[in-house]
Amino acid sequence: MPEMELEKLRIEKSALRPKARKKKWLAWGVPLLLLLVALGVLYRQGLLTPAVPIQATTVQNIYPSQTLTQLNASGYVVADRKSAVASKLTGRLVYLGIEEGSRVKEGQVIARLENRDAVAARDRAAQNVAVARHSLEQMLAELTNARLDYTRKKTLAEKGTIARSVFDTAEARHRTAMAAVEGQSAALRANQAALEEATVLLDYTNIRAPFDAVVLTKNADIGDIVTPLAATADAKAAVVTIADMESLLVAVDVSESNIAQVKTGQPCEIRLDAFPDSRFPGRVHMILPTADRSKASISVKVAFLERDPRILPEMSAKVAFLSRETGPGEQAPLRAVPAAAVAQGNGPPRVFLIQGDRVREVPVQLGRRLGEIVELLEGPAIGSRIAVAPVEKLTDGTRVSVPKQ
Numbered sequence: 001m002p003e004m005e006l007e008k009l010r011i012e013k014s015a016l017r018p019k020a021r022k023k024k025w026l027a028w029g030v031p032l033l034l035l036l037v038a039l040g041v042l043y044r045q046g047l048l049t050p051a052v053p054i055q056a057t058t059v060q061n062i063y064p065s066q067t068l069t070q071l072n073a074s075g076y077v078v079a080d081r082k083s084a085v086a087s088k089l090t091g092r093l094v095y096l097g098i099e100e101g102s103r104v105k106e107g108q109v110i111a112r113l114e115n116r117d118a119v120a121a122r123d124r125a126a127q128n129v130a131v132a133r134h135s136l137e138q139m140l141a142e143l144t145n146a147r148l149d150y151t152r153k154k155t156l157a158e159k160g161t162i163a164r165s166v167f168d169t170a171e172a173r174h175r176t177a178m179a180a181v182e183g184q185s186a187a188l189r190a191n192q193a194a195l196e197e198a199t200v201l202l203d204y205t206n207i208r209a210p211f212d213a214v215v216l217t218k219n220a221d222i223g224d225i226v227t228p229l230a231a232t233a234d235a236k237a238a239v240v241t242i243a244d245m246e247s248l249l250v251a252v253d254v255s256e257s258n259i260a261q262v263k264t265g266q267p268c269e270i271r272l273d274a275f276p277d278s279r280f281p282g283r284v285h286m287i288l289p290t291a292d293r294s295k296a297s298i299s300v301k302v303a304f305l306e307r308d309p310r311i312l313p314e315m316s317a318k319v320a321f322l323s324r325e326t327g328p329g330e331q332a333p334l335r336a337v338p339a340a341a342v343a344q345g346n347g348p349p350r351v352f353l354i355q356g357d358r359v360r361e362v363p364v365q366l367g368r369r370l371g372e373i374v375e376l377l378e379g380p381a382i383g384s385r386i387a388v389a390p391v392e393k394l395t396d397g398t399r400v401s402v403p404k405q
Helices: 002-009 013-044 064-068 116-159 164-204 256-261
Strands: 055-058 060-062 069-079 082-085 091-096 109-113 206-208 213-218 240-243 248-255 267-272 275-292 297-304 316-322 334-338 350-355 358-363 365-370 373-378 385-389
Touching (some): 069 256, 248 256, 248 316, 256 297
Antiparallel strands (some): 069 316, 109 206, 248 297, 334 373
């Protein structure tokens, strides 16, 4: 009986074979199926296809004048009329009526030197003139008396009623009086000249503005010794430095090899580093008739066509020399991209916006074409990165790679 029961518990090998095959198929089939599914997902996402190498650019704020630029140069704003105002005399500064930024008019007294000695000299010269004038009046009276006596005795001498010697004395007296009047007249003129000289020297103590200008720097203060030679360490040669703000120019250095592209009167566009979003129209004012051998360049002065109070001397500036004048609608900036970045085949115009390692197709509305760029009336915002080449190989969602700069 026990042997019969053990026989019942025995399992035949033939019954185990189908289950073993089923387990073997499941062990290999499920991972293979999962792999195929994963490959399908990766293929749909484009991860199995190589990334398309592209060139990228950004949507920019472009001025139409940039397409007309023939040459660029850098320089500084300078005043064509600038002066270090000083005095011809040496003296102590006792009055200063301006400060930096003050506007002065031609002839305005901006400073004054101590002038008591000059005032005394002027007064002495004025008194000398008065003395000479009174002496001349006295001599004129003497001349009148001598002339009357001479005339009377001449008549008497002709009638023979007086001696000839009496007439000769009257004649000599008349001539002496005439000479005295001429001498005193010359003395009066000399004293008047001395008075004018003293007045001029007194006026030299008043330091005046030579032209309408703005004070740039104040070089001396009340109590300083001002002298035109500045012979000592504490002496000041100039009181203030002024500039005519109506004469502001931009001085730039143009390479000798490019100077042929510049001519007097050529239209220009000026950009100041202080105001990068502003453009100032200009014109070539002068090409200096000499070169700088150390820099192999020639200095060119460009004048502003419009005055702006924000423009100050010594500001850094960049000048674009244009091929022609800009038109009425070419002063304002516009949103633009390179024309090569716009795909126009098989549908409306579009650009490819770069988002990560993919591109997204964005429809655009085009405006004016200016050389190699085209205006965007509608499309990506300024600063957006877009593909510029090869757009013919791109579609919406294409994986791309942008070379590092």
